[in-house]
Amino acid sequence: MKVLAVDTSTAVATAAIIEEDKLLCESVLNSNRAHSQKLMGLIDELFMRAGLTPADMDFFACSAGPGSFTGLRIGASITKAMAQVLKKPIAAVPTLDALAFNLFNCSGAVCPILDAQRGMVYSALYAWEKGELVKRQDFRAILLKDLLQYINDEGLSITFLGDAVSLHADEIREAIPHSFFAPPSLLLPRASSVAALALQLHAKGQVESYDAFKLTYIRKSQAEVEYEKKQKAVIGEMSAEDIDAICEIEQLCFESPWSRESFEKELYDNKLAKYVVARVDGKVIGYGGMWVIFDEGHITNIAVHPDYRGRRIGEKILEAMMDTAKKNKVENVTLEVRTSNLAARNLYKKFGFADAGIRKGYYADNGEDAVIMWSHI
Amino acid sequence: MNQESVILALETSCDETAAAVVKNGREVLSNIISSQIDIHKKFGGVVPEVASRKHMENISPVIDEALLSAGVTLDEITAVAVTHGPGLVGALLIGLSTAKAIAYSKGLPFIGVNHIEGHIAANYIQHKQLEPTFVCLVASGGHSHIVHVLDYDRYEIMGRTRDDAAGEAFDKIARSLGLGYPGGPLIDKLSTEGNPMAVDFPRAYLEEGSYDFSFSGLKSAVLNYLNSKNMKNETVNTADVAASFQEAVVEVLAAKLIKAAKDKKSPYAVLAGGVASNSRLRAVLMEKGQREGIEVLYPSPILCTDNAAMIGCAAYYRLLTGKTADFTLNAVPNLSIGQ
Numbered sequence: 001m002k003v004l005a006v007d008t009s010t011a012v013a014t015a016a017i018i019e020e021d022k023l024l025c026e027s028v029l030n031s032n033r034a035h036s037q038k039l040m041g042l043i044d045e046l047f048m049r050a051g052l053t054p055a056d057m058d059f060f061a062c063s064a065g066p067g068s069f070t071g072l073r074i075g076a077s078i079t080k081a082m083a084q085v086l087k088k089p090i091a092a093v094p095t096l097d098a099l100a101f102n103l104f105n106c107s108g109a110v111c112p113i114l115d116a117q118r119g120m121v122y123s124a125l126y127a128w129e130k131g132e133l134v135k136r137q138d139f140r141a142i143l144l145k146d147l148l149q150y151i152n153d154e155g156l157s158i159t160f161l162g163d164a165v166s167l168h169a170d171e172i173r174e175a176i177p178h179s180f181f182a183p184p185s186l187l188l189p190r191a192s193s194v195a196a197l198a199l200q201l202h203a204k205g206q207v208e209s210y211d212a213f214k215l216t217y218i219r220k221s222q223a224e225v226e227y228e229k230k231q232k233a234v235i236g237e238m239s240a241e242d243i244d245a246i247c248e249i250e251q252l253c254f255e256s257p258w259s260r261e262s263f264e265k266e267l268y269d270n271k272l273a274k275y276v277v278a279r280v281d282g283k284v285i286g287y288g289g290m291w292v293i294f295d296e297g298h299i300t301n302i303a304v305h306p307d308y309r310g311r312r313i314g315e316k317i318l319e320a321m322m323d324t325a326k327k328n329k330v331e332n333v334t335l336e337v338r339t340s341n342l343a344a345r346n347l348y349k350k351f352g353f354a355d356a357g358i359r360k361g362y363y364a365d366n367g368e369d370a371v372i373m374w375s376h377i
Numbered sequence: 378m379n380q381e382s383v384i385l386a387l388e389t390s391c392d393e394t395a396a397a398v399v400k401n402g403r404e405v406l407s408n409i410i411s412s413q414i415d416i417h418k419k420f421g422g423v424v425p426e427v428a429s430r431k432h433m434e435n436i437s438p439v440i441d442e443a444l445l446s447a448g449v450t451l452d453e454i455t456a457v458a459v460t461h462g463p464g465l466v467g468a469l470l471i472g473l474s475t476a477k478a479i480a481y482s483k484g485l486p487f488i489g490v491n492h493i494e495g496h497i498a499a500n501y502i503q504h505k506q507l508e509p510t511f512v513c514l515v516a517s518g519g520h521s522h523i524v525h526v527l528d529y530d531r532y533e534i535m536g537r538t539r540d541d542a543a544g545e546a547f548d549k550i551a552r553s554l555g556l557g558y559p560g561g562p563l564i565d566k567l568s569t570e571g572n573p574m575a576v577d578f579p580r581a582y583l584e585e586g587s588y589d590f591s592f593s594g595l596k597s598a599v600l601n602y603l604n605s606k607n608m609k610n611e612t613v614n615t616a617d618v619a620a621s622f623q624e625a626v627v628e629v630l631a632a633k634l635i636k637a638a639k640d641k642k643s644p645y646a647v648l649a650g651g652v653a654s655n656s657r658l659r660a661v662l663m664e665k666g667q668r669e670g671i672e673v674l675y676p677s678p679i680l681c682t683d684n685a686a687m688i689g690c691a692a693y694y695r696l697l698t699g700k701t702a703d704f705t706l707n708a709v710p711n712l713s714i715g716q
Contacts, residue, residue: 054482069430077433221426227419
């Protein structure tokens, strides 16, 4: 099994050819980007040195983001086109996974950070457990100071790597004096790490065709963000075509999400269930559900897509649900909320909800307690 | 070249993802364009990052479709061509990187093409008899040039815009009239219902003998007119304003092109680029051309818009003179003609 892997998510252009457990050839070039001018030649040189041609590859691997938008696209365009021409699959390797893989079996937590500009980084948190890389926190764009605060609060023993380390070395050292930085040889993306993870994906059948390959940007373009800010959320009733979007939001918001079937049942079979959805620019970005049992309303879920938080959309959804409750002659509404979810608890208080008790260890994922709240309409 | 030439060409310089297969320079076997206009409409113009992301998604299916509808496989392709400038750098890079990898994987010659030269070459596809030398007006959302085409790969720039491109002026005025994006076709259509003599907007001919353009003065005049109407609470006849604005642009473009053709003794006055689709410009030029004994040529609308067939055609003539590129070719956002 032979694979060509490419990573251009940072200022480094790197490519490697791996044959099973054998790293045949690797190139790492860290000189003022210019990936467009250098990457193809760098790949050509690798093949010549390895005495192989692109047609000898069984599949191709590409670092799939997050990272520099333009950088990622140069690597991805080249990899996709090679896969298309040679009719071979592609393994899309998450950039931060590959970076964390550089620090094989490192003790403590591993935190790759890539520059996302404006004081932000693309980051995730990993730990090595018995030689397996385990992701503890998913990819996100986060303010570096918030990330450092979190790591301090958790008291993690931590090693940083990625291009944001050199950019913010002083700030990191000051915030977390006992943190470690990876050495230059491991600090930045290595295509050999991308290739190693690609082989694992291939073994699990997790490869795709060139036309299904997609980059993970995490962030939207500034123009889209600004456009969407101007769009108001509109509340409406849930219908069958909303279920795809609802499932996506459910996955993003909850540790143990409801299944698609659950939502279908709610919509088609459950006469007690009342749902509202919030749409921005026609797209469903939040929803809330309630069971109306005689004169009681039980709120089952409220969720807002992470990209749309902080715009009082949750409040609008709750307002609409309280209206629905009124229309259905409900006198009291109840819900459960995680003890730690102070933002939600404060919102509920605004709508007249008061704490009425605790359900011990209600949440299966971490054994957290639930606060039971009631509101009289 | 005894062997037949079958070029696969890509174009991603702005908001169209395009691929085409062109045989022996002028025979278009396929010309596939995936437009992003609907995506950019809501922003009132092309957003570079959004365009780049969309190119990334569209490029492989567009290539597949170009090959399929041409009825050829990649094994029958003899060279790969791509636009490498001018244009949006992030957008250009998608086509450029993709074309490089295709050429590299198949061991084919690789040709970089100037987008503006591509627009001129669109006329070779449309008019099989057309050969250099001739005079051409290239006008689009990003460019306004009068070019003396000396040979397939030799150009003399006679004039260029000093501020906005002609198409850009159309876009901006359309926006201020509340018509939307892209402005050219919308103003063209609305103008048919308006009186081109209604408002006397200025014509910028610049210095005696200059082939340069300037549209910023006209643009300000239209905006001032709209503002003063607004202040006086008078209703604006948008069709009249559109028609009068268009007339001011068209008159200058047409006069300068015909004068340039006469100056260079070109039997043809040739139009290229998106603005070449403007029906009023075509009509005025036909009339002026007839009077002066100059034949006016322009491509069909599909070849006026950004497309890859024109890139394939231009690439064919570059290839004839051995002008292939190596894999260090970069995207050049402000690449000028003949570079």
